[in-house]
Each structure stands twice: as structure tokens, then as C-alpha cells.
Amino acid sequence: MYDNILIPTDGSEQAGNAIEEGIRLAEQLGATVHALHVVDEFEAKIVPITGAQDQKRQEYIEYGEKITGEVAGVAADAGVDCVTAVQTGIAHKKIQAYVEDHDIDMVVIGSRGLGGVEEMLLGSTADKVVRLVDKPVTVVYKRPTESLQWMLPSAEDTVHR
Template identity: 45%
Template sequence: MYDRILIPTDGSEEARKAVDHGIDLAAAVNASVHALFVVESRLSALPSDSMRQVTEREEWVRYGEEVTEEVVADAEARGVSGVAAVEHGKAHKEIVEYAEENGIDCIVMGTHGRDGVQDVILGNVTERVVRTANVPVLTVRRGKLE
């Protein structure tokens, strides 16, 4: 059914529910897990802002490495092999591109994540991934699977 399952995460509690569900699915179908964190790009107008953003971006990369390695460790503890990745760019585009480049069969992600602005039906990133991905996208709703 599935050989490679992509689990994008932002490290939030909502994303954690999707991580657990994705690992469960991978274990059930003997698939591997790819954990992905995307560092969003921002443009800067001032040199001092640019320098500050380099430091901030490095912190986000370290954070992304931590949360994806945690997903891989959780997967491996349950007998599922895993890959951790951190990409840079627009989250929805990087998720879809990663899936295409890595032969992903299914994407499992939460409907909402760290973003403080809540969309009516789906989080903005999730909604865009659902519309543009060439593979099935399994979404885990906020507050479910507790």
C-alpha cells in the first residue's frame, strides 16, 4: 500500500497527533517514515535585519533538526525506519516537492499547527498541500486522537 510516508511537523502539540498517527500507519503497512521540518524564508530590507534573520534562521534549523530527529527516534522505537530532513522555503511547496523527489506514497499531517491564525476548515499549509500534492494526504484534525 505505502512504502514511504511523509510526516511534516512544526513541533507543535497538534502536529504531534499527526506524527503519532503517521508512525502507527507506517508500522501497520511496514513503511518508512520521513519527518520534515520547513524553515520559512523571509525577505529583509535592512542589513541589520538580515543579520538578525541569519541567527534566527540558524535557530529554526536547529529546532527543526531536533523535532525531526525526535520523530525518527519515536518511529525507530516502534520498529519503523525513519529519515529526518530540514528544508528551506514556503512550507506547502517544500512539502509537495519533498514528496515528489523522495518517492513518498502518502503525506500525514495535522490540519493546524504552530501558526496562531486558525483557518475555518484547514490550516493554510495543509489546505495547500491537499490541493497540490500528487499523493494521498491524510489529515489529522485538531483535538482528535487524544
């Protein structure tokens, strides 16, 4: 029933929560995890003033490869197969396309828990994914266990923020 579970990740604490839950589900269901990082199209274009746009874009891609690789490592430790991908674009649109293109059965995504005016003005990727993806979506919002604390970004790892 659930053979492929997509876990989008941006390296945040909330993504760590989704990784934990998604891998646990995949382990129980015998599913393959797909770890996807989307380099934000807007952030990748914001640095042309410095003349370092290509270098900065490459840093964003390398960061995405690093965090999806870490997801693959956690999945391997749990005995779960994992496919990794890094794409550039608008997160919710890339997630929706990935679901359609890779026979994804379920999405497990973290929520930053935006509320009030901020949520109304900006929306959230998780909210957009829930509304747009035609598959079950589990939104996870909780504190990560100590076992995943190492995955939280440090100051030198947050190139995309």
C-alpha cells in the same frame, strides 16, 4: 503499496497528532517515515534589522533538526525506519517537492483547524498540500495522547513562532 510516508512537522500540537497517526500507519504497513521540517522562508528573513539573520536562521534549522530527530526517536521506538530532513522555503511547496523527489506514497499532516475568515485569507498548509500533492493525504486534527505530550514545544523551544 505505501512504502514511504511523509510527516511534515513544525513542532506544534497538531503536528504531534500527525506524528502519532503517521507512525502508527507506518508500523502497520511496514513503511518508512520521512519527517520533514520546513523553516519558513519569510520568518527566516524577518530578522535582518537586528543584524542576526544568519544566527536566527541557524536557530530555526537547529530547531528543525531537534524536532525531526524526536520524530525519528518515536519511530525507532515503534520499530519504524525514519529519514529526517530540514529545508528552508515555503512549507506547502517544499512538501510537494519532497513528495515528488523522494517517492513518497502518502502524506500525514496535522491541521491547526483554522476556520472562517482566517482560513479564507491565509489558507492552511494542510489545505494547500491536499490540493497540490498528487498522492493520498491524511489530515489529522485531534488531541495528542499523553505519550506525545513531551513533544509539544515549550516556551524556550518555539524559536520559529
